[in-house]
Amino acid sequence: MDSISQIALGAAVSVAVMGRRTALWKAALWGAACGTLPDLDALIDHGDALSNMVLHRADSHALFWLSLLAAPLGTSFAWLLGERQHLRRWVLATWLTLITHPLLDWMTIYGTQLLRPFSSEPLGLGSIFIIDPLYTLPLLIGTGVALRNGAHALRWNALGLLLSCAYLAWSALAQQHVSRLAREQLAEHKVQALLVTPSPFNTVLWRIVALTPEGYLEGFHSLLDAPGPLRFQSYSRGAELQEALRDHAPVQTLSRFSDGFIKLERDAAGLVRISDLRMGQEPHYVFSFVVARETPQGLERLESAEAAGARGDVRAGLAWLWQRAGGDVEAQPPHESARVMQPRAVQAAGQPAP
Structure with a gap:
């Protein structure tokens, strides 16, 4: 998905995990950073245009490598903030924001190599376009209302996540419906x-x-x-x-x-x-x-x-x-x-x- 969607998803997931344990802006900022981190591989030049294409969404989007990265990254951030009492929560928030990025990318058709280093097969469900405002807007609105109104408005963030997930489910169902029509004809x-x-x-x-x-x-x-x-x-x-x-x-x-x-x-x-x-x-x-x-x-x-x-x-x-x-x-x-x-x-x- 596009960078705005990934930033919005990362922020919403982090705020949902951390809740009232830390300032909402800290959770949103960290989630947004982790949510966009895997896409920094686009800055790597692999030598030619085709290689840059097929090696995007490769190791940086692998569930295995991101899971290994979550613990040291989340621990470092908890220590930096002086919130070691919430270390486990920060690690959990970091892990979820990291892995939801490639899982969302998997819903597009591009091809995400989720299973590296065990398999380099590009996977893509293809049920949602890389930019879809109806997916992104609930996340932006939900997290934005929560940040503006404080911890008592966390339900808005949760609602945004729920609506965005429901939209993904709808896209998969619509895809199956059209696929059935196409196969029949x-x-x-x-x-x-x-x-x-x-x-x-x-x-x-x-x-x-x-x-x-x-x-x-x-x-x-x-x-x-x-x-x-x-x-x-x-x-x-x-x-x-x-x-x-x-x-x-x-x-x-x-x-x-x-x-x-x-x-x-x-x-x-x-x-x-x-x-x-x-x-x-x-x-x-x-x-x-x-x-x-x-x-x-x-x-x-x-x-x-x-x-x-x-x-x-x-x-x-x-x-x-x-x-x-x-x-x-x-x-x-x-x-x-x-x-x-x-x-x-x-x-x-x-x-x-x-």
Whole structure:
């Protein structure tokens, strides 16, 4: 999740654990610091853009390492404040604020390596977008009211935590509902993998990506849509390029990190780009990397991947998002006029759309 959400969560958890045992501002300040601590790994340069991506949310987000860190960190803070009588509480508050950070990140689709050093598998439920005001606002309001009105208003902090947790539970239930609809409508397709994740800033409009032997399907479903079949667009994943570059290290790395949700395409300049299909939507993806270039001698592989992500027209995207989330199935997302690969509209049953 974004830094504000993590700071708000850390502060709320710390205030809830410490209660009236210390000044609320001390608990909130320490919780906010611990809540943002794991994300400092973003300051580490691992040598290239792709490595920086896949090694973010790695050791700094591992439950094992954070649990080992909690005791000395919490003890040091208790001694610094002269509150050794509450040492156990400070250690507990530190531990909870540290581990709730990666657990919240796990709810997003990015990929959090919770199980290091025992496993480097990136885990992500994908039921909430990285920024969602409806998750963050209850935490900010609850902790803010408690800090303003003193210890007798701690129930506001608890209420904020309860509402934010309830929202996470709602997002998971909504995701399962949309996943069931997608599986039912794509039953006749040879779907190899299915991804259902919310569109930016909400849990009303959901993006569906289904990998097939021919490529992948992308569709959207709003919880406000009228009953009817889901609509998908069919796209190529660049099978020829994937075959040519299957043993290229950057391609292998991103394919493993994204659980196979990748596509490769060649642009007009002959540059070959790999994109993570999980974050963004056609044709703009947050994480794209140039991994090769076309030469008269054939494909020239790049030793290190070069970042080439794109976000598109934000204003037009937000206008479409609002319209489509409201249930307008005819709303068309903004696309570039020139496309490397043109989509073919398909219905859920796999027949060309009229």
